[in-house]
Amino acid sequence: MVLIESITKHFGVNTALDSVSLTVSPGCIYGLVGTNGSGKSTLLRLISGVYSADGGQVTVDGEPVFENPEQKQKIFFVSDDLFFPPQATVDDMRQFYRAAYPRWDEARYQRLLELFPIGDRRKLSSFSKGMRRQAALILALSCAPEYLLLDEAFDGLDPVIRHAVRRIISDMISEYHMTVIISSHNLRELEDFCDRVGLLHHGRLLLECAVDDIQLGFCKVQAVFNPRPSEKITLDGIRILSQELHGSVATLICAAGEEDALAAVNARSPMLAEAVSLTLEEVFIYEMEAVGYDYSKIVF
Numbered sequence: 001m002v003l004i005e006s007i008t009k010h011f012g013v014n015t016a017l018d019s020v021s022l023t024v025s026p027g028c029i030y031g032l033v034g035t036n037g038s039g040k041s042t043l044l045r046l047i048s049g050v051y052s053a054d055g056g057q058v059t060v061d062g063e064p065v066f067e068n069p070e071q072k073q074k075i076f077f078v079s080d081d082l083f084f085p086p087q088a089t090v091d092d093m094r095q096f097y098r099a100a101y102p103r104w105d106e107a108r109y110q111r112l113l114e115l116f117p118i119g120d121r122r123k124l125s126s127f128s129k130g131m132r133r134q135a136a137l138i139l140a141l142s143c144a145p146e147y148l149l150l151d152e153a154f155d156g157l158d159p160v161i162r163h164a165v166r167r168i169i170s171d172m173i174s175e176y177h178m179t180v181i182i183s184s185h186n187l188r189e190l191e192d193f194c195d196r197v198g199l200l201h202h203g204r205l206l207l208e209c210a211v212d213d214i215q216l217g218f219c220k221v222q223a224v225f226n227p228r229p230s231e232k233i234t235l236d237g238i239r240i241l242s243q244e245l246h247g248s249v250a251t252l253i254c255a256a257g258e259e260d261a262l263a264a265v266n267a268r269s270p271m272l273a274e275a276v277s278l279t280l281e282e283v284f285i286y287e288m289e290a291v292g293y294d295y296s297k298i299v300f
């Protein structure tokens, strides 16, 4: 289990993470989403023990990771900014990781090389961006880590490879009791892939929930009012993330399930009201608008 308790990280005067707490349960695929510079990579680096925290603590299975080589053997971090030694081939990296990770799975490595035939004798520096990503993922999965941390790791992979990698990871979770934390801006992909998501903005955790609960926790209600409301609509006990009024039709984005939101809207006696669920991407955009991160009205 990954336990993050009130973690804070500063870079000079810049606060990259501000008292973030969350728990990632074993066997979970946890998606980290957020605006650019919101602290996703910093959080992954703290979990993997690359950085030490300035406040709070991160533990993996009850132990800190920073300067703890034994704990680090359980964790594989695929950075968004891949680094390989300039002359290295995939085979060189295999030898390096095989020595570093006790659960290295040679049969899986060979199988992955057959599936993704990038060649293990060519210099990694001669690979395309997508091929380098494939190499990093082949090596990461062959290490069979207990905790796999992926920082925008599917970036640059073609759709077929992305799909294949997602399937392999899902299979490995049960086979190796693996836990995955992945950051990405591809919310559609995370929605299909993850069990839970955390939404970061300016170093703070704005939202944390199970992906299945998004449908229970958010919806869009469209309602026709006659007469047209003269003021902003408020609903008893329901947070409205965004609202628009076009003529007599109001569109309300509510932080509530469809049933509760409809009941609250119907209490205002509209002529007609209906609710639809939201995607993760819509929840992301409306939550961001609610905290002033709103580019929707910009016109060039």
Ligand SMILES: Nc1ncnc2c1ncn2[C@@H]1O[C@H](COP(=O)(O)OP(=O)(O)OP(=O)(O)O)[C@@H](O)[C@H]1O
Binding pocket: 011, 014, 015, 016, 034, 035, 036, 037, 038, 039, 040, 041, 042, 043
């Ligand atoms: N090594 C560093 N030195 C100084 N500042 C840093 C460093 N790493 C991150 N930061 C700052 O910390 C904040 C969070 O950065 P981070 O890379 O964690 O964001 P992110 O959510 O991964 O962003 P993106 O989605 O753009 O990749 C940013 O303001 C960034 O400038």
